Amino acid sequence: ICLLKPAQAQDGSAPPSLNGFDGFVEQVMKDWRVPGLAVAIVKDGKVVYAKGYGYRDLKKEMKVTPDTLFAIGSCSKAFTATALAILADEGKLDWDKPVRDYLPDFRLYDAYATAHLRPRDLVTHQSGLPRHDLVWYGSPLTRKELFERLRYLEPSKPLHAKYQYNNLMFMTAGVLIERLSGGTWEEFVRRRIFDPLGMKTSNFSVADSQKMPDFSLPYQEQRGEVKEIPFRNIDAVGPAGSINSSVSEMTRWLLLQLGKGKVEGRQVVSEKGLGEVHTPQIVAGGDLKYDESFYASYAMGWGVTSYRGHPALSHGGGIDGFTSTVRFLPKDQMGVVVLTNSSSPASGLIASNAIDRMLGLSEAPWAQRAKDDAAKAREAQAKARAEDEAKRKKDAPPTHALRDYAGQFEHPAYQTLTITEEGEQLKFDLHGLTGGLKHYHYDIFQVAEGATPLGGIKMAFLMNRAGEIDRVAIAIEPSVKEIVFTRKPAEQMKASAR
Structure with missing residues (x-):
């Protein structure tokens, strides 16, 4: 055309x-x-x-x-x-008065x-x-x-x-x-x-x-x-x-x-x-x-x-x-x-x-x-991918079965991150942004390149003292601490599914 x-x-x-x-x-x-x-x-x-x-x-x-x-x-x-x-x-x-003078709930x-x-x-x-x-x-x-x-x-x-x-x-x-x-x-x-x-x-x-x-x-x-x-x-x-x-x-x-x-x-x-x-x-x-x-x-x-x-x-x-x-x-x-x-x-x-x-x-x-x-930029991206792959520990399997990573995880601003097991792969859904996760090493999984704005980013699944996966940490904003999503309690998940 x-x-x-x-x-x-x-x-x-x-x-x-x-x-x-x-x-x-x-x-x-x-x-x-x-x-x-x-x-x-x-x-x-x-x-x-x-x-x-x-x-x-x-x-x-x-x-x-x-x-x-x-x-x-x-x-x-x-x-x-x-x-x-x-x-x-x-x-x-007034450009220079505090915003709270106009928006007390700010x-x-x-x-x-x-x-x-x-x-x-x-x-x-x-x-x-x-x-x-x-x-x-x-x-x-x-x-x-x-x-x-x-x-x-x-x-x-x-x-x-x-x-x-x-x-x-x-x-x-x-x-x-x-x-x-x-x-x-x-x-x-x-x-x-x-x-x-x-x-x-x-x-x-x-x-x-x-x-x-x-x-x-x-x-x-x-x-x-x-x-x-x-x-x-x-x-x-x-x-x-x-x-x-x-x-x-x-x-x-x-x-x-x-x-x-x-x-x-x-x-x-x-x-x-x-x-x-x-x-x-x-x-x-x-x-x-x-x-x-x-x-x-x-x-x-x-x-x-x-x-x-x-x-x-x-x-x-x-x-x-x-x-x-x-x-x-x-x-x-x-x-x-x-x-x-x-x-x-x-x-x-x-x-x-x-x-x-x-x-x-x-x-x-x-x-x-x-x-x-x-x-x-393409050369730099290719180099960064190669360097990232070189850092990956290839003989470091996940610590849990895939089903243990699945669930709904919450952050008060970033909302709900849903992890599902589909066949032999994990998939994610962050309020409509979806994609597949491939295992990187240990309990870290990586979003497929180009899948969403999260393409290439890593999700670290974290354990509590009982050895249960209860949080997911994602470096969404590199200049601040990782954004941590906390697993929803089972009762809350059942209620939200109704």
């Missing part, structure tokens, strides 16, 4: 600086096996380019258009931060962080918590239930000590918006941001996207073949990443950023409020590996850096089968959005190339660098 036929540009023309851009996009799609994507560019208050490439549905050969809906993943975070800025404009929120593992964490910290990755993503990923818990379990998650750093990306804190920012506004996060963002910007088809759930006439399916390369995969519903952590949109509607969002909070004469958020959202809050890393790049900071839902000497704000997004990039250069009054239906670096590569062209600069070799980095 040909993947590369582009839909027509929105206005039928493109800036001369974009001559050859189609060919670049098509080559990136071919290199990374991307079924479909869309690109839009804004400059000086206008949409100068909007185009779809490839297919939103391979099987039915349905083409991507500028109006095709994609999951934008963590590009949703800036919407949540802007919603807080709107509440600050109205005097309902509680983290660490008492000091609980008492002193501010709304600003929720949206700048300064909580001290590592990701802890497997608490929510695939979980049936609601937003409220996830919020109530934050107290059981160990931090890896003190409050404000280090930038550590965390989706659950953005979810908590959504809970804060709900308490202050009296409605849901979804209702507030739609009423105060989507509606004023005319973002009519953008929505907050993949369940809603699939009811629309023009939406993309998610795809992933598996064993060398591009396959359609199931949509991942992440409504519970929606404020961190559940928005779905099109490049056509995301241009409205870009124009808001470049217009100091105003679009077509309407002030959606104050210039001061949006300026606060755009202001760096914490050093986020980065390096000087390439001449084009610079050290990075994090503002509120935006990464801030310099690109080839031009101040730039950006964010990427990725959720099963979709990746996205939103980037703008405020001094150049230019922005680009790239939405794809593939788990690949394509969106960032295309955004960088578009910016190079629009700035009239030579094209930096980002595409080749990405291929080189991917090759190095």
